[in-house]
Amino acid sequence: MSSKKDPQLPAERKGRFSRRGFIRGVGIGGGALGAGLLEKEATAAPPAGGVVGPGAIPITLNINGKPVNVSVEPAVTLSDALRDYLDMTGSKRVCDRGTCGACTVIMNGKSVYSCTVLAIDAQGKNIETIEGLGGPDKMHPVSQAFWNNDAQQCGYCTPGFVMACKGFLDEHPNPSPEDVKHGLGGNLCRCGTYMGVRKAVLEAAAAMKGAKKNG
Amino acid sequence: MQPFEYANPASVQEAVALLSPRWGQADVLAGGTDLISCMKEHLHTPKRVVNIKNIKELAGIQKTAGGLRIGALVTMDELANSADAKGEYKSLAEAAGGVPSPQIRHMGTVGGDLCQRPRCWYFRNGMGLLAMKDGKSLIPEGENRYHAIFGSGPAYFVSASSLGPALIALNAKVKLVGPKGPREVPVSAFFVAPKDEASREIALQPNEILTEILVPAGATHSATYEVRQKEALDWPLAAASVALTMKGATVGSARIVLGHVAATPWHAAAAEKLLVGKAINSANAEAAGKAAVGDAKPLSQNAYKVTLAKTAVKRALLDAVKKA
Structure with a gap:
């Protein structure tokens, strides 16, 4: 199971955000997030033909219209990156095998199972998550x-x-x-x-x- | 999932150079709908994953003089909605659109559909492709309700491919590229019933990449009919794909291939012979269905699949000639 093998969460992040507080803060308030989650300088997509990993590498994801930098191993799925690295726990990890749909996000306009997309492969794509749809004050x-x-x-x-x-x-x-x-x-x-x-x-x-x- | 190196080649040549001549070393990643689950289950533990999604030459559907060329990265959604496929190659568009989950259709590729691993629960639970214990397969006496009704073992899993039967009925070929260059293989020879645990269920070599599917023109009528558990989000229990060349109101030639009933898509030659020179009506379609399952050998729990396969043939034939 991937959950047993999940790498340690980045230490600097612990205690800084609470899950509830984060969700109350209307998902992705750009400024706070950008500062808090920047772990390393972001780089663009891995060089063509180049081999990266198996250790963590810095990637940039475009989530709900905002670039977000995060450092993940190639084996980390988009679902795990969102939930365990970026504290965006709106999409759920349930079956974790591309069947149940609880982890669904929209990538370049198409619904996909985020548990079945590698985070590294989601670079350069427009990712829409439930956090981007707005909260009780302004419902989609x-x-x-x-x-x-x-x-x-x-x-x-x-x-x-x-x-x-x-x-x-x-x-x-x-x-x-x-x-x-x-x-x-x-x-x-x-x-x-x-x-x-x-x-x-x-x-x-x-x-x-x-x-x-x-x- | 075990950690792995990730490679992101921009050309087929680069990608092939990153693969290994031995299975288990490197895996090719396209849509990921099967591979990522296989890696989570530790059925695949590659040291390197070669992402081919950035290889531009693998994209797109082109109509050529002789037929249709479908790049390996075309998604099931693209194929299901392709105007070129929906017209002359209706059975293929139907097979792609039959996948019940939009998310899988958006992510899954045609190359991946052909290369996906079997869904057999013995295999998925780590008991091997043939589920052998003490030299004997566990399946004939075991939990075999979703297993093969054709073939004589030792492979009792069913081919999971949705497109395989339609492609074989349409006489399609796949192009495989390895270190020695490209080769073309008829889809009918691409699927193989493995005889031992070290073999795979497809003809692809570990250092080859499936780059495109070539579907010749010719069939005037085609259809795919899948039988599923209710509207379940699952692979079909049985399916049939037919491709006919009609001469007026009668059949000039017919190709009928069953899916999810054997370790490979299953060619129903007896049913084809029976239809030549005849009209497609309810009685003839029924007779063809019966002929298609004439040599079925169901296991202890799956005789019901014989009826499903027979009905799938009948309905696919009637669908093929139905006026839109």
Whole structure:
């Protein structure tokens, strides 16, 4: 299991952020994060043809529109980098085998399982995480629609489901109920909130179109 | 996951030079949907991972005079939505779109689909590709409800590839590049039922990279039909892919290949013969389905798959000639 082999967290980070405080601070407030997480000078993508690792190497990830520097081994997944190195614990690690969808983030406009992407491979990509969707003060239409339609129960699959829905709606702004079923086939909910999720997606689709018209 | 070196070559030649002539030393990483899980399970513990996603020549679908050229890095999503594939190569687009998870379709590549390891739970739990104990496979007497219904062992896992059956039905080839240069292999010869634990289930050598798929034009009608547990996010229980060349209302030639029923995609020659010169209607499709599973040898728990495979053939045939 990868969890047994996770490297030590960087010492300088411990105690500086609490998980709750970080989430309350509306995800990625650029300034504080940029300062706190800078461990080493960032470098660009590894040189073509060059071999790096197996030790940690500095990488830069573009998360919710902000460059974030972090030092990880090549064997660290994007999911682990987000959760264990960057304190972005919104996306969940559940199956950790590219099946359940709880770790879903959007990479270059497409929903992906972050447990099945190496962090080093996510360089140069636009990564959207649940933290980038805004909090209770300013909810994204998809989050709001989940709230309105009881599309969560225990909530553990919710961040991944919300991101999968956002990714789906970005590509299919006007989906039929049948499209929704096919388009959300990559996320599991053990509480069985699928009916609520399907309603939420259709409601969010309508709300997002409205938002576009108004904007 | 064990730590590994990570290489990021920009050309096929560079990538091949970073591989090893022995299995287990280096692994090729594309979409990662299978390899990363295999590494987490310590089924693969490579010293080096060679990322091929930055090799530009491996991308893209091109329509050529003779058919379709599909780069190894094309994702299942790209193939499923490709206008070129959806028209003349409907069975292929259907096979790619059949993968139920959008996340897997977004990440998984066509090369990876062909090279993914079997899903057999004996294999995935570290008991080896053939699950041998004291010279005997554990599978025929064991938990075999998802295993092979064709072939005579010793490999009882089923090929996990979604595209394999469609590609074989369409007479496609793959291009493999190694230190000695490129070679082309028919997809039908790419999948191999291993005879011993040291062998692999594909013809790719450890220092080769699958670079592209070449699909010839010719079939006038094609379709893929997969049977799954409800709408589950899982591999199909059985599938059939058909490619027909129709002469008017009757079949000139037919290619029928079953998936998830044997260690390789399974060519149903008896069913093909039966259809030549006939129209595709419900009765003939049913007869072809029956012929396709005529020599099935189910294990103790998987006789149900014979019925699924038979029905998949029938429905794929009827889908192939259905007017859009």
